[in-house]
Amino acid sequence: LSPGAATATVECVTGLAFSSACGGFIKSRADVKAVYQSPSATTPLPAGSAVFIFTITTVNGINTTCNTTFLIGDSESPTLACPGIVAVPENPAGPTASVAVTFNISDNSALASVS
Numbered sequence: 053l054s055p056g057a058a059t060a061t062v063e064c065v066t067g068l069a070f071s072s073a074c075g076g077f078i079k080s081r082a083d084v085k086a087v088y089q090s091p092s093a094t095t096p097l098p099a100g101s102a103v104f105i106f107t108i109t110t111v112n113g114i115n116t117t118c119n120t121t122f123l124i125g126d127s128e129s130p131t132l133a134c135p136g137i138v139a140v141p142e143n144p145a146g147p148t149a150s151v152a153v154t155f156n157i158s159d160n161s162a163l164a165s166v167s
Contacts, residue, residue: 060097060124085111099126099161130159 133156143149
């Protein structure tokens with residue numbers, strides 16, 4: 053993810069490489085009628101893994117499909133603001149007391165847990 057971003061997009065259909073090894077039916081860009089990717093290039097994706105399906109259709113109507121897994125990283129640390137000094141009131145009923153403490157937490161992607 054880009055700094056401050058909660059999601060990323062992936063577009064892979066612009067850098068196609070073609071091989072005619074083993075008699076492949078796609079030898080150049082001229083043989084390709086359409087290239088599709090799912091999810092689309094505008095789909096926002098959160099940090100984690102995402103499986104993309106790519107489909108190429110030739111000018112002769114022949115389709116081929118492949119799957120690729122992308123790992124979308126998030127190297128931006130979450131922020132945590134701790135309260136200052138917390139006063140714990142005396143408890144005449146026993147050796148314990150209950151205190152409510154509020155932490156301010158933010159992250160550009162979903163928080164997995166706070167402990």
